[in-house]
Every structure is written in C-alpha cells, then in structure tokens.
Amino acid sequence: MTATHRLPFRIDAVDPWSGARATTLTTLHGAVETPIFMPVATQAILRHVDTTVATELGYQVLLANTYHLLLRPGTEVLQAFGGIHPFMKWERSVLTDSGGFQIFSLPNHVSLSEERARFRSYVDGAWIDLSPERSIEVQRTIGSDIMMVLDHCVSSTSDLATTRKALELTTRWAKRSLDARADSPQAIFGIVQGGCFPELRKESAEQIVALGFDGYALGGLAVGETKAEREDTTELAAKLLPATQPRYLMGVGTPSDLLEAVRRGMDMFDCIIPTALASQGVCFTSRGKLDLRRGVYRLQETPIDPLCPCSTCSRFSRAYVSHLVKTKEPVAAQLVSVHNLTFYRRLMARMREAILSGTFRELYSKEAELLDSDDVDYPPVGPRKERE
Template sequence: MGADVIMPFGECTEYPAGASRGRQSMELTLRWAERSKRYFEQHKQEVPWCGQYSAVSVQPMQDRVAEARDLRISREPGKTAQNDNSENGNSVGEGQHQSLFAIVQGGMDRGLRRESAQRTIEIGFPGYAIGGLSVGEPRALTREIVESTIEHLPQDKPRYLMGVGTPEEIVEYANLGIDMMDCVLPTRAARHGLLFTSQGKISIKQARYASDEQPLDSNCGCRVCRRYSRAYLRHLYASNEVLAQVLNTVHNLSFYLDTMRAVRHSIRLGARGRSASADRTEQP
C-alpha cells in the first residue's frame, strides 16, 4: 500500500499484569521485531515508497517528522541534530523506501521497558514506538512510563507514542519529547457526538443545542464551522443521519490538525510547558 511507516506486531499486556506476563509479551514482541526486520530488509524494494505517491504529497510528512525531531534535539542541553543514514539509521527522510519502526513493550514495569528498549535498539530501526499504554491504567502512570521509557530511546530517531490521545495529552507528550502520536479518539468521539472545541468538549446530542444557531466553534476555520450551526449538527445526530458522523469527524480531525500546528509552532519558538495548543483546549 505504500505507507510511510509500517510496524511489526506487538502484544499489549492487559492492566494490571504481573512481571511474568509482561516479560512474555516483551519477548514475543522482540521476536516479531527481529523476524519483521529480516523480511523487510529482503523485500523493502518491492514496494517502492516514492513510486506509490508523488514527492509533493509525501515529502511534507517526512519533513515534519524530521523537523520535529531535530527541533526537539536542538532544545535539549548538549544535543545536536544529526542525519544518520547508517544501517541502524535508515531515517524517515531517506525517501528510498518505507520505514519499519519497532515497538517497545514491557507493561508497567520500568525494568522491562528499559530492557525492551535496549534490545530493540540493538536490532536497529529508524524509529521507535512506545506501545502497550492506555490499556486502563491511570493517566499519571501512563506519563510515568512514557517519561522513563523515553530516557532509553535514541535522541536522533523519531519517538512514536501509540494510542494517545486527547488534545491535552498531545501537548503534554510533545513537551516530553514525543515526535509522533496516533489515536482513534477524534473519529470515535465524533461517532458519539463528542466534539472538541477551543472552549472545551461539546456533546452535540444534548437538547440545549437544538436551537443554537452559533457555529460549533467560532475560533475554528474548518468547513463545518464555516457552514453549519450547532442546531443543524444536533438535528443530524438526533435523526441518525450518517452525515452527522461525517461532519463531526471532519471537525474533530481539523481540530487535531490545528492542535498539532500549534505544537509545532511552539517547538519552533522554543516554548516548553504551556503552549498555544494548551490554551486552545482548556475547559471553560
């Protein structure tokens, strides 16, 4: 299919899980990583990355990941960004074929996380994902595990946090040094009528929006906010119209894109902690 980044299988442990279960999952994930890399190295030229899409459509994605990584490195004391095209580098910006990242597992055990990171790095990948989180653990514990795992990941490779998160979490983890995140939340929430705005979350299914002619978010320039009122969106949802899910999804994805633009802007400015996107996503 020509995806920019592909992942090997990784097993998430349930929460809570004991040390033996965490090790079992980690070892399985490591075996999959080794097998996936062997196969990838043998067949990577069979799916030419640049042959699938034009350079115009793909290059900006590469540049954004590399830029975020380089800016992150440059603002860490004593660190400078370097381009690494070695066997263990094969950076996202190389542009010759897809990139195979690897997943660090280990449950909520910091020792297993450290071991998983070290052994995965020994195999050698152009980027590293932190997996196995957001499986029911307290949010504070998620942050602790992310922070402790980041310490063991290369400074000059993209760091990808899987399954996270809310707009607030995106800002939080970007400030910790995470470069990439993914989550089903904007589309899942849209299907259930939950919409993200600069004034906080809105449940459009509520009756109080039935006669509300305001745009969904006056600070949003997406096609939904420019054209439709809250009352109309509520009517579509209450009528079980598929269009409700479509429009809700368009808005939520636009809000997430705006959040990421604000995060990148704050990185360029060298801002830490509170960023422009944090201001956008505060609850009223």
C-alpha cells in the same frame, strides 16, 4: 544511533523547558513534520470522510492496519492496484500497524505460539496465521512508508511475569520482522513493550534499540492504565529512546494526552478518537469537549467552535449539527469528523509552531486545563474563567 538512510530525520528545534521536539522525517512519499497526529484509516478509509478531506486539511500521514487489510480487501487487490496509495487515492505517507494490537484486542479469536498468532477471520471464519514474516510480507504488499514490527501487546494492568513474557516475545518477533524487511525501501519501527513497569520498559527499550530500527514506538499504552501511569511511562520511555530518531506513541489519544506526550518528547501519534467520537456527536473545541447530544445546544446559533475555520463551522450552527446528531443522520458524523480532524490538525500545527518559536511553555500553560474540560457541568457559553 543515528537517522537511517531509509528515513532521513532532522531535529528542527527542542523546547528547553520540556524537551518537546519539532522534527522532520522524509519517507518515500515526502516530508513529515512532527509533532504529528496520524488519522486512522484502518480499512484504507477514514471513518465518515474520504482521503480528500485529509489532503485538504494538510495531514501528512494516514495509519492503516495490516490485519484488517489482509482480511479485506485482501493482498491480491492491493497487489493489483500497486499498493494502498493508488488504491485509496492518497499521495502522502502511510504507516501500517502490524496486526499486533489485534492479538490483544481480539483475544477470543486468537491462539499464540512462538511461531505466530492465529486468528479467525471476521469476514469468512477462515483461520489466518500471522507470523512476523507474514505481517511484513503483507505490509510490503500494502506498500506503506513505515511498517511496524509484529509485537505482543498485553493489558497495561497485566502482572510482571505476563508483561515480561510478552516483551521477550516482542523482541524475538522484532528481530524476525526486521530480517523479513530484507531489501525493501520501506522504513520499519521497533515497538517497546513493558507495561507500566519501569524496569521492564528499560529492558525492552535496550533490546529493541540494539536491533537498529528506523524509529521507535511505545506500545501497550492506552489499554487500561491511568492517565498518570501513561504519562509517567511515556516520560521514562522517551528518555530511553535514541534522540536522533522518531518516537511514536501508539494509540494515543485525546487532545490533552497529545499535549502531555509532546511535552514528554514524543513525536508521532495515532488514535481513532476524532472520528470515533464524531459518530456520537462529540466535538473537540478551543474551550474543551462538547457533546452535541445534549439539549443545551438546541437553540445555539454559534458554530461548534467559533475559532475553527473548518467547512462545518463556517456553515452550520451547533443547533443544526446537534439536530442532525439526534436524528442519527450519517452526515452528522461526517460534519463532526471534518471538524474534529481540523481541530487535531491545528492543535499539532500550533504545538510545532510553539516549539519552533520557543513558546511551548506558554502554549502548555494556556491549553492544559482547557483541553481537558468538557461541557457536562456547565453550558458552553464562554471561557470557563468568566463563568466561575
């Protein structure tokens, strides 16, 4: 299996210690360097900030959602604007999720058959049919660079029979999605399901890879399993996917999850965390996670992260941003989002740099514990070691 003509793919370096990869793929909108984090712009907007921020921070891919865009603004609007890029003023790549995750996450609003999923619209209550063909048709109208097949995701704690049934439907829908892509120049990724059952992941990977996609995603993780189960499944599944194509871990994760998944050979990631936690005033820093709702920041003049070059940290103190968080000013979420998106972007760039320069093991040893720590047990006044 090799890189496809729709998505040229190059491996820039592989870390000998871990198998972590630095790669470059080329979409219709340019080069994408991995490992990469793709901020979530579900409704063609990042939460709290517009696409200018993503451009300034150097993000190369945004993730949008087929199901949500189908309901609002609707395909006729996207068609009128010539797709999502001109609509949201974003010149780089877009990956669209297929709506498969909403079959899982909106269980009270769906009926499922071999043919299609049926949802009730949260906008006007109308019934919406989403088949593999319809999902791809909408993704073609959206004009994303990378489309995803419609899949059937179940909870990672589902039993073996339920998980097997879902992965078998996922394979049949993957074939229909691929056929529906037809002559579109857009790339399409297959999705491997199978929960935390190694034999089912293997089965799913074999079936999906045999269909021949431009890249492969792991679905059905970060939906109820433990961190250890997620890491074991990721490690196993990465080995089941072709080395010469991109590997995308869907819906993951925290900075610590990203480090662990890159270590296990995954290339692409998306998650709502950096902007979703910003709504609560939670920030990621080079010394772990801070919760600005806590009183300990009330008088702190230092920025959220003294090592961060973002526009929030270069201007404002923890005390001030914490004050805005507590008074529930919308601009607080904006300031923290800019910071968190800067943190994620820099973390991925550092990982790529370390893989290219052969120092990923050093980076991993230094960061693994720090990224996982938070401020609950101690006041954040210095590196953890100095305080213990």
